[in-house]
Amino acid sequence: VKTATRIEPLEEQVRQALKHENLENMRQTLVAEHPANVADIIDHLPEHERLAVFKVLPFDYASDVLSETGVEATREIIQQLQPVEASALLNRLSSDDLAEILGEDIPEQQQKLLAVMKPEMAERVRQMLAFPPRSAGRLMVQQFVAVRPEMRTADVLELLQTINPDIETITDLYMLDSAKRLLGVIGLRQVLQSPAERPLSEYAYMHQIAVAPETDQEDVARLVSQHDLFALPVVADDRRMLGIITVDDVIDVLVEESTEDVLRLGAVQGGATDETYFSTPIVRAVRRRVGWLLLLFVAGTITINVLSWFESILSQVVTLSFFIPLLIGTGGNTGAQTVSTMVRGIALNEVHAGDLFRVILREVGSGLLLGTVLSVFAFILALLLGNTLQLAIVVACSIIAICTWANTIGAVVPMLARRFNLDPALVSAPLISTLVDATGLAIYLSIAKVVLGL
Amino acid sequence: VKTATRIEPLEEQVRQALKHENLENMRQTLVAEHPANVADIIDHLPEHERLAVFKVLPFDYASDVLSETGVEATREIIQQLQPVEASALLNRLSSDDLAEILGEDIPEQQQKLLAVMKPEMAERVRQMLAFPPRSAGRLMVQQFVAVRPEMRTADVLELLQTINPDIETITDLYMLDSAKRLLGVIGLRQVLQSPAERPLSEYAYMHQIAVAPETDQEDVARLVSQHDLFALPVVADDRRMLGIITVDDVIDVLVEESTEDVLRLGAVQGGATDETYFSTPIVRAVRRRVGWLLLLFVAGTITINVLSWFESILSQVVTLSFFIPLLIGTGGNTGAQTVSTMVRGIALNEVHAGDLFRVILREVGSGLLLGTVLSVFAFILALLLGNTLQLAIVVACSIIAICTWANTIGAVVPMLARRFNLDPALVSAPLISTLVDATGLAIYLSIAKVVLGL
Numbered sequence: 001v002k003t004a005t006r007i008e009p010l011e012e013q014v015r016q017a018l019k020h021e022n023l024e025n026m027r028q029t030l031v032a033e034h035p036a037n038v039a040d041i042i043d044h045l046p047e048h049e050r051l052a053v054f055k056v057l058p059f060d061y062a063s064d065v066l067s068e069t070g071v072e073a074t075r076e077i078i079q080q081l082q083p084v085e086a087s088a089l090l091n092r093l094s095s096d097d098l099a100e101i102l103g104e105d106i107p108e109q110q111q112k113l114l115a116v117m118k119p120e121m122a123e124r125v126r127q128m129l130a131f132p133p134r135s136a137g138r139l140m141v142q143q144f145v146a147v148r149p150e151m152r153t154a155d156v157l158e159l160l161q162t163i164n165p166d167i168e169t170i171t172d173l174y175m176l177d178s179a180k181r182l183l184g185v186i187g188l189r190q191v192l193q194s195p196a197e198r199p200l201s202e203y204a205y206m207h208q209i210a211v212a213p214e215t216d217q218e219d220v221a222r223l224v225s226q227h228d229l230f231a232l233p234v235v236a237d238d239r240r241m242l243g244i245i246t247v248d249d250v251i252d253v254l255v256e257e258s259t260e261d262v263l264r265l266g267a268v269q270g271g272a273t274d275e276t277y278f279s280t281p282i283v284r285a286v287r288r289r290v291g292w293l294l295l296l297f298v299a300g301t302i303t304i305n306v307l308s309w310f311e312s313i314l315s316q317v318v319t320l321s322f323f324i325p326l327l328i329g330t331g332g333n334t335g336a337q338t339v340s341t342m343v344r345g346i347a348l349n350e351v352h353a354g355d356l357f358r359v360i361l362r363e364v365g366s367g368l369l370l371g372t373v374l375s376v377f378a379f380i381l382a383l384l385l386g387n388t389l390q391l392a393i394v395v396a397c398s399i400i401a402i403c404t405w406a407n408t409i410g411a412v413v414p415m416l417a418r419r420f421n422l423d424p425a426l427v428s429a430p431l432i433s434t435l436v437d438a439t440g441l442a443i444y445l446s447i448a449k450v451v452l453g454l
Numbered sequence: 455v456k457t458a459t460r461i462e463p464l465e466e467q468v469r470q471a472l473k474h475e476n477l478e479n480m481r482q483t484l485v486a487e488h489p490a491n492v493a494d495i496i497d498h499l500p501e502h503e504r505l506a507v508f509k510v511l512p513f514d515y516a517s518d519v520l521s522e523t524g525v526e527a528t529r530e531i532i533q534q535l536q537p538v539e540a541s542a543l544l545n546r547l548s549s550d551d552l553a554e555i556l557g558e559d560i561p562e563q564q565q566k567l568l569a570v571m572k573p574e575m576a577e578r579v580r581q582m583l584a585f586p587p588r589s590a591g592r593l594m595v596q597q598f599v600a601v602r603p604e605m606r607t608a609d610v611l612e613l614l615q616t617i618n619p620d621i622e623t624i625t626d627l628y629m630l631d632s633a634k635r636l637l638g639v640i641g642l643r644q645v646l647q648s649p650a651e652r653p654l655s656e657y658a659y660m661h662q663i664a665v666a667p668e669t670d671q672e673d674v675a676r677l678v679s680q681h682d683l684f685a686l687p688v689v690a691d692d693r694r695m696l697g698i699i700t701v702d703d704v705i706d707v708l709v710e711e712s713t714e715d716v717l718r719l720g721a722v723q724g725g726a727t728d729e730t731y732f733s734t735p736i737v738r739a740v741r742r743r744v745g746w747l748l749l750l751f752v753a754g755t756i757t758i759n760v761l762s763w764f765e766s767i768l769s770q771v772v773t774l775s776f777f778i779p780l781l782i783g784t785g786g787n788t789g790a791q792t793v794s795t796m797v798r799g800i801a802l803n804e805v806h807a808g809d810l811f812r813v814i815l816r817e818v819g820s821g822l823l824l825g826t827v828l829s830v831f832a833f834i835l836a837l838l839l840g841n842t843l844q845l846a847i848v849v850a851c852s853i854i855a856i857c858t859w860a861n862t863i864g865a866v867v868p869m870l871a872r873r874f875n876l877d878p879a880l881v882s883a884p885l886i887s888t889l890v891d892a893t894g895l896a897i898y899l900s901i902a903k904v905v906l907g908l
Contacts, residue, residue: 228702258712266794277799303779325757333884340720345731430787
């Protein structure tokens with residue numbers, strides 16, 4: 001029984017083989033592995049060792065590996081190969097992998113490589129690259145089993161005996177008219193279970209879901225996942241069939257999108273490439289983070305203003321300032337919890353734009369509950385630390401107010417971003433914490449002013 | 455061309471139909487939709503309206519919807535039905551959906567319902583429930599196409615004409631020996647392209663990946679996604695074939711796991727159920743959050759200690775305290791960025807346990823870079839606000855130190871959690887911010903003490 005391969009020992013073997021220049025041995029070890037694992041190893045190796053490993057691979061196997069490597073490794077390998085070698089490798093890839101490599105990984109070499117590739121392949125890829133990045137048109141493969149309505153079961157079985165080996169899946173057959181418009185879909189199972197003379201048009205399913213090539217890949221993934229599809233047809237406006245998207249590519253989209261969600265939530269930009277942790281140059285990693293950090297830093301300077309407005313209160317009761325980090329920290333934590341919940345609820349389409357009021361009601365409610373629980377602890381803590389009853393009351397009330405406020409902000413900001421179709425990358429836990437920091441301070445010090453009568 | 459259905463208008467129609475008791479109309483509208491969309495609507499309806507909608511659905515259709523509803527709706531519907539009705543509905547589900555409903559959604563009614571179900575179905579589900587939750591054994595279906603090595607191509611085609619309609623996929627055929635041990639796998643395409651008299655044993659693929667039933671669902675998803683599989687066989691220790699996991703269930707696992715990742719990162723517990731945002735009772739939503747909030751609150755009280763240690767410095771230079779929220783907020787934001795990056799890198803297996811040193815080096819480097827950029831702004835800001843040059847230097851140096859430190863903490867905590875196989879739910883952005891709050895304060899005030907000579 002084989003389970004998920006641990007690639008660490010394999011990587012160690014590769015490093016040893018490189019060190020001792022035992023290349024034949026390395027080749028044998030690697031080709032026994034799945035190309036996806038070899039791609040993982042190449043991604044994880046330091047830059048100068050990647051090509052050396054890639055070059056030992058047999059030609060056929062190398063192209064399979066290349067379709068799985070991360071953007072950095074792919075770029076390096078292709079740049080270091082002769083154009084002739086590179087185009088020979090690329091010619092062997094499927095058109096969706098090619099569109100990804102030429103469109104996203106190495107766009108600067110796109111034209112040069114298309115010029116030296118097989119003309120029909122180049123043409124196919126050019127058509128796909130005409131669609132926007134991250135759209136259905138970029139994900140599809142143009143090869144599928146096309147059948148005509150007048151065909152009978154026996155004709156289909158004959159056709160299947162000689163179909164193009166590049167066709168990825170034969171589970172669904174697509175019935176097209178003479179203008180290549182999609183008429184219906186037939187499952188292979190139905191074909192196998194139908195009498196030899198029965199015409200396909202009698203049993204094709206006519207309401208097959210199809211998407212336009214411009215459809216966002218996230219919508220494609222949602223559709224495939226909701227409807228448990230194995231392949232989704234892509235059609236032009238006139239229902240002319242352009243290609244199909246297979247479920248394995250949808251899985252890649254889901255992984256890519258959830259990487260992006262996690263990074264966005266942490267205020268890191270542009271996570272949806274297939275760069276890996278180590279393959280991203282450090283300067284690029286910094287560039288993805290510095291924008292948000294600076295913006296939040298500038299926004300955070302309001303806290304200085306808030307504190308200086310309340311300077312006289314703070315200087316009268318110095319212990320008030322001791323609770324500041326704890327209170328705004330708790331506000332930030334509460335807001336981070338809410339924003340995680342909301343971002344996920346919105347992504348899964350559980351929360352709709354029209355639910356704003358219902359969401360606010362719910363989050364104000366749970367904020368009050370959470371705040372009340374915490375306030376008991378805060379109250380006791382303040383007294384234990386030897387503060388006055390009045391100060392303990394200030395801290396306890398503030399924590400209720402801040403939790404409720406943080407919960408509301410953490411819910412409203414993502415909902416508004418969705419309602420006004422703003423870039424969802426706007427919404428992150430650090431953004432919410434920063435918003436809560438300044439307002440939380442104002443809440444705390446205002447309560448102090450009232451309760452302590454300053 | 456149909457794209458992802460917007461369910462909002464449909465939901466509005468359902469609400470109107472309920473209000474005007476126009477049930478026949480509602481039935482017709484709903485059955486024209488995909489069951490997954492109807493399940494989404496039911497999930498999104500208030501509790502008291504769910505059963506009313508479910509009850510108008512025709513029996514066959516209702517069971518398809520039930521396999522897609524979230525845990526709350528499923529639970530409510532089944533609890534409100536007569537046991538006889540409920541068991542009739544459940545009998546129609548596939549064994550993986552049933553295992554999920556009886557094992558995770560309504561475990562308290564498991565025995566009662568199993569007792570009234572079809573005996574062979576009940577037995578099948580009992581076998582699956584013997585495997586741990588979230589394992590391969592719970593995800594599999596026990597029906598698949600089994601073939602014998604002595605069969606010829608023509609025999610297989612004959613077999614396929616009459617196979618059990620419950621079998622979900624016929625794309626892969628599994629070659630078993632007389633003891634039902636898995637010998638190899640044959641793609642249906644190969645069968646269709648082979649001469650009628652050719653024995654299967656000649657062209658079966660013998661190195662098929664298979665998993666043990668105890669394998670964690672996350673490993674299953676990684677394997678299917680890396681190897682672009684459509685179905686993955688599950689075998690016992692002796693290679694006896696137990697069932698197959700189909701790619702549509704793997705997609706559900708990926709969505710579930712990424713929900714969990716996002717919620718964990720926001721310090722919300724137990725996200726991996728199929729409860730939706732609105733279907734989770736508010737008290738349960740609070741319970742999932744209050745534990746972490748309290749723990750972090752208690753940990754956060756250290757900030758009070760730190761501030762009181764430095765009380766004399768703070769009272770000598772009151773403006774020092776004005777920068778506290780900004781500095782620790784920036785530290786928290788930096789840490790949140792790092793922890794998002796790390797959590798994702800670890801989940802995607804891009805970062806291995808052995809990379810700790812390499813990761814620290816990288817994150818110290820990028821922390822220094824980020825801190826240096828921010829320190830320029832912080833320095834200018836401090837001077838603009840009319841502070842002394844010395845104070846501006848303190849603020850600038852602190853921000854470099856805090857960013858570097860936050861980056862290190864944000865990287866080391868997830869790496870250590872992984873290395874010591876601690877529950878990954880431990881690592882969240884709020885945890886990192888809370889750790890950075892107290893230590894960041896100590897860094898800032900220590901630098902102030904030295905530079906200002908207090």
